[in-house]
Amino acid sequence: MKNAFFLFAFLLAATCSYAQRGDRYNTTKLSLGPALGFATSNPLSDLPGNKGWGIGAGGIIQAEHFFQENFSGVAQAGIICFAGRSSGATTKNKAYTTIPLRVGANGYIGNFHLGAQVGVGINSRNSESVTAFAYSPQIGYNFSRNNVPLDFSVSYDGYAGNGGFSDFLLRLSLIF
Numbered sequence: 001m002k003n004a005f006f007l008f009a010f011l012l013a014a015t016c017s018y019a020q021r022g023d024r025y026n027t028t029k030l031s032l033g034p035a036l037g038f039a040t041s042n043p044l045s046d047l048p049g050n051k052g053w054g055i056g057a058g059g060i061i062q063a064e065h066f067f068q069e070n071f072s073g074v075a076q077a078g079i080i081c082f083a084g085r086s087s088g089a090t091t092k093n094k095a096y097t098t099i100p101l102r103v104g105a106n107g108y109i110g111n112f113h114l115g116a117q118v119g120v121g122i123n124s125r126n127s128e129s130v131t132a133f134a135y136s137p138q139i140g141y142n143f144s145r146n147n148v149p150l151d152f153s154v155s156y157d158g159y160a161g162n163g164g165f166s167d168f169l170l171r172l173s174l175i176f
Helices: 002-019
Strands: 028-039 053-068 071-084 096-109 112-125 128-145 148-160 165-175
Touching: 028 071, 028 148, 053 096, 053 165, 071 112, 071 165, 096 128, 096 148, 112 148, 128 165
Parallel strands: none
Antiparallel strands: 028 053, 028 165, 053 071, 071 096, 096 112, 112 128, 128 148, 148 165
């Protein structure tokens, strides 16, 4: 309990001291970059010999507007393509493509952010397309490399409903 109180006090002090900077309030930033996904579910697991999907690659664009110094709203769109894994010559999984369209919010403590997004995912496999409810809790860090502003985030992307699918996604974005 004592440690939790000190952690809370430290986080509150860090947030309050960072909030005095005033360099993000009422600004809108755009970020664009590659994404690498790792499939964590297999909607076709009932098919004999089906091994699901492996690693996915794609890109994401995000708009972020800061309503307060440490709170922002986000809108995100992208495309991620996952390679199918086969179990032999007779069973071949086709690629699985998802197009996430989501909105949400981020809360900042210094350069770290924690957020969540909801929306829809247009998921396509074997030339069939379904729309599913999409959700994505995430954690990230804004930093600068050679005076270039970057954001690295990790998210769990879930698509519920018909064509349910989930993955862990790593994203590195250039911030404009």
